[in-house]
Amino acid sequence: MDLQAQQGLMTTYREAWRSRGATAWVASALLVGFYCALYWTDWFEGPAAAIGLKNKWYLYGFLYCVFMVGGAVYYLRQHGNSRYNQLRIAVNVAVQVLLGFTLPFVMPMLGQPEFYFSYFWPLKYDYLFPDTLHSLPLYLSLYTILGTFVLAPVASLLWGKRWYCSWVCGCGALANTFGDPWRHLTSPSTKAWRFEKVAVHSVLLLAFFLLAVAIGGQMLNDKSEAFVQFSYSVKSWYGFAIGSVLAGVVGTGLYPVLGPRVWCRNFCPMAAMLGVLQKAGRFRIRVKPDMCISCGNCTTYCEMGIDVRSYAQSNQSFTRASCVGCGMCAHVCPRGVLRLENTWEQADDKVRQGLGAVDF
């Protein structure tokens, strides 16, 4: 039977591995260690070759699928009674297995480049570099340009950034499956929100800067050796600091202690860009007036650290740039106060002000 609301109660804080107990710290240390070894050693080349994979990155892609499927099973056991959750997680897993692993694995066998259809600039920061575009077949160059400049903005205006961050993106999909047991650990404090706003938009600016430098390096290829060198070092520093440290080691390694969206919330330039578009688009979380009991399940289980309760108890339908539209706030609400919507209509002012019980 389909139900919309959460079934049963969760014993989240009674489970040490989910509430920063010793096991959580051990798990986090293991994940951090794994990412360090993956990025900066050759340890995984042997095991990759042993199971017939070309290199350690395919092994990583394979493990990524395995962890995501395991997480999806856990997620659906806990929240799979709602159709939104069933569909979303099914799409997550399908996109990862097909576009995130199988296709990049098969394409080189057919004489095509290894290409990831589910990633776009600025998340895949080299997909708009002149030399990347130059090296790709025309159809893929067009795909990646249209993906960044047409598909992503239009879809975000129509459906909010959730179409990407919690339906398509591999990082988001891992966070919502393998990372889901820790979603309540994301801090909803004002301090964390301030940090997020500065950090995530800084990385977006850095991504633009990196692209400009890459284009400049291409244009000055024959003219300025110094600039070309500078362009190389910017690329490699960005790759190290943003691509490896923040997205991998910190972003995934700290799941068990800081929650699953550390990367998406604070550092992902794609999320920052789509967030700006989301604010201008149709997506919003609608609040049913004067029905909130301020219990705070929404805020607790928001993986982006949005204080949903503060909007719900003041009858304010809202769109926050960081919201990835996972739908969990609406799912855990015991009074059915929240609904994710795509609409250009303004919330009725009379409704927003409540039902008229208070007559000032």
Add this chain to the structure above:
Amino acid sequence: MHIVIVGNGVAGTEAALEVRRRAPDARITVVSEETDHFFSRTALMYVAIGQMAHKDIEPLERDVYERMKLQRVRARATGVDLDKRKLLLAGGKEPLAYDKLLLCCGSRPRPAPWEGSGDLLGVGHLVTMQDLHWFTRELWGSEGHDQPERPWAHLDASTDDSPYRRRKTAAEVRGRPAEKACVVGGGLIGIESIEVMAAKGVKPTFLIREEAFWPIALDGTEAAWIAEELRHHGVDVRLQESITAVHGDDSGCITSVDTDKGSIDTDLLMVAIGVMPQTGWLEDSGLELEERSRGIVVDERLQTSDPHVWAAGDCAAVRWFNGWVRPEQLWYTGRDQGRVAAASLLGSEARYARGTWYNSAKLMDIEYTTVGLVNMGVDGEENWFHQEQGRVRSTTRLVHKDGVLIGFNALGRRWDHSILARWIEEKRSLAWVKANLNHARFDTEFVPPLQLPA
């Protein structure tokens, strides 16, 4: 001007914030014995099971007292001297002089009525923060996660007769947490405590005096579905069965209850038979209390019988939409009353007037919405009922009189009560409401619309 607010629940806290918004320079003192920080009483069940931490049920960040310049007094109010305008405090504390006093002292649980049961360990309620600590320790044998720093610090000055003192548990004496439990009282707190027990793996006996669950809100078919859901979770639902006596052992722990149909062994008895205004301390003050409920009588400006005293929230007997004068023990009415009282005591022409009645709840996993006059026995009312039994299971009941919608009661799906309330106020016909019902749906995305029979 010195404004003293008794109670830091939803009414008291909303009032304090509203006073600060309107009067940046007013001196505001908030008196509370229960907790240092405002918390959501409706969320106690989530902390009891571990779905939320203590801090998660606090809607405001803890620096709100400093930010909003609210002075906090940790004490229990024991009386008011209306002539001298002083609030008396327990434990020999200096009385607090006020210019205006706002009483938001809330409810207390209706005590267990069986002889000797009040002193037995393992008998309690789920209303206060101290009840939460008690219930958590009875059920788990340990406290909840993420306690506030020094959780009992605010009780340093409390006296032995305080209702907020730390309670001993039967689990401590017995040396193991509760394995068998009884819940008495067929309302919301009863079912919430059952949800907590069920999630812990304790399958309680649910004693309901009436012939169906929650008859003031549900009809036979609706109540039967809830009972079925409860039984599905392993709850032993006993209808028309009442407790006649409660028994304990030599160490003072509960061992069994007698009912009018037999005897039940138990480690824990949750008494959820309602709440009443916490106004015993005002009995001799001279403030007018409503005769039956003992709620503080207020006018539509939420002013009491004393011109310097206002009351809001669970403790106030307000005028209902249908003319009744009694407390309105809901979360959002407490919030609204707090705001109105704040405006009113600052001299603004604020009025509190409830419009169409509405409420919602979650009964185990089944969501419930009600709007307008339901189960009120209105002369000439009829009920149109529809049950959906597919992938989505739901019930929809439209109460109408002379073909005009007067009430709405639904289980299973989500509904926007504000639209339904408007339809009732606009006196929409039953036929029109049936044709347009899906416009009032608040279901999540991808849930198919409700198909009504022609």
